[in-house]
Amino acid sequence: METQTQAHKFPLSLEFDNVSTLPDSYEWSTTTFPSDDPCHYTNNDRKALLPVIDIGEPGAYDLVRHACEKWGTFQFINHGVPLTVFRETELYELVPATNGSDQTQCLFHLNSYSVCPNHNRAMGLAPHTDTSLIIVVNHSNISGLQVYQDGAGWVPVELVEGALVVNVGNLMQTLTNGKFKSVLHRVVVNSICHRLATSFFLMASSDAKISPLRKLVNSSHPPLYRAVTGKEYFQLKYKFFNKALESIRLKK
Ligand SMILES: O=C(O)CCC(=O)C(=O)O
Ligand SMILES: [Fe+2]
Secondary structure (H helix, E strand, O other): OOOOOHHHOOOOOOHHHHOOOOOHHHOOOOOOOOOOOOOOOOOOOHHHOOOEEEOOOOOHHHHHHHHHHHOOEEEEEOOOOOHHHHHHOOHHHOOOOEOOOOOOOEEEEEEEEOOOOOHHHOOOEEEEOOOOOEEEEEOOOOOOEEEEEOOOEEEEOOOOOOOEEEEEOHHHHHHOOOOOOOOOEEEOOOOOOOEEEEEEEEOOOOOOEEOOOHHHOEOOEOOOEOOEEHHHHHHHHHHHHHHHHHHOEOOO
């Protein structure tokens, strides 16, 4: 048994450290691993490679827009954060911090996925779309994040040193009248490495009204979503989870 003091140290000693098989309550329908190295796997499907964008390049703006329309996600490099920060900073040195006030604009999550004995029958993070406007993920150097794409299924997000992942969230999909797609994603676990990832959520403040931008709405592109406040949308997400966007969709 852990003592109280040890239990607060990172990496956390989690329940799975003490079990040799997956408890029934964690059972998930089978997930498959794309390669022999579950900690650092590559994507063998060259047709389903997520964009990695150098945001210092002249054409970066168009590439970002295209990625948000087609994929709802991309990785970016040349963001100004020195590589040494990625190499030398152990994620577990970071202290998770949230701003709990009503005016919250940003949220920072530290996600910890412990080693799992029966990884192909468990799920680290269930398939979901993110609620906020945009999300920036540092998935460090351990694989696990996968995004769903029509026609390609679950696509692993490849490890690119120093790259950060951006996901389009539900509220950005609303704001862009469905032009940018909020990406369905999940995290799989493995039986060898403990994975840590940080997510930075750019949120709408609770009383901000979010509705499709006027310049993206016209007679051939009528508004797809009704206006919601940040607070209302969070309540809808809690109630409807992955069906929340559907719940504010205007009927034709
Ligand atoms: O762990 C990851 O790579 C992604 C985490 C995530 O999807 C989230 O925090 O919403
Ligand atoms: Fe997410």
